Amino acid sequence: MAYLASFNGAHFYQGGLSIFGLRAEVSRDPERRQPFDLIDHNGLLRPANSNPENFYIGGLDEDGSVLYFRVWGARIYRRLETSTEPLEQWENFESMLECVLNRLADEFKGD
Numbered sequence: 001m002a003y004l005a006s007f008n009g010a011h012f013y014q015g016g017l018s019i020f021g022l023r024a025e026v027s028r029d030p031e032r033r034q035p036f037d038l039i040d041h042n043g044l045l046r047p048a049n050s051n052p053e054n055f056y057i058g059g060l061d062e063d064g065s066v067l068y069f070r071v072w073g074a075r076i077y078r079r080l081e082t083s084t085e086p087l088e089q090w091e092n093f094e095s096m097l098e099c100v101l102n103r104l105a106d107e108f109k110g111d
Contacts (some may be wrong), residue, residue: 003093004038013104019058019067040067045086047081057093060100067096 007019020038041056047066050056057076058067063080064085076096077086090096 015061017100043077049084096106
């Protein structure tokens with residue numbers, strides 16, 4: 001929550017990992033204040049069959065999966081938008097970020 005409250009999202013490795021909050025375009029329009037993607041992905045763009053306690057914070061480009069946490073916990077989950085079953089889970093945001101960024105770094109090295 002501290003990260004989401006302090007930063008405006010991020011794209012890593014050419015969008016391989018996206019943390020919501022990043023503006024899709026730069027604009028001086030006062031109606032487009034930062035951040036806004038967290039609201040979008042937890043409202044109109046919310047994945048179908050979502051548990052009301054899931055709060056979506058990002059996604060992975062490799063398979064279109066989404067990242068979320070349950071409002072009462074720190075554990076981060078990854079699921080496909082078309083499924084309700086988690087594919088992966090981590091103890092916290094920092095663990096998820098380290099794991100996913102290390103995996104993407106290895107892919108970019110060509111190993």
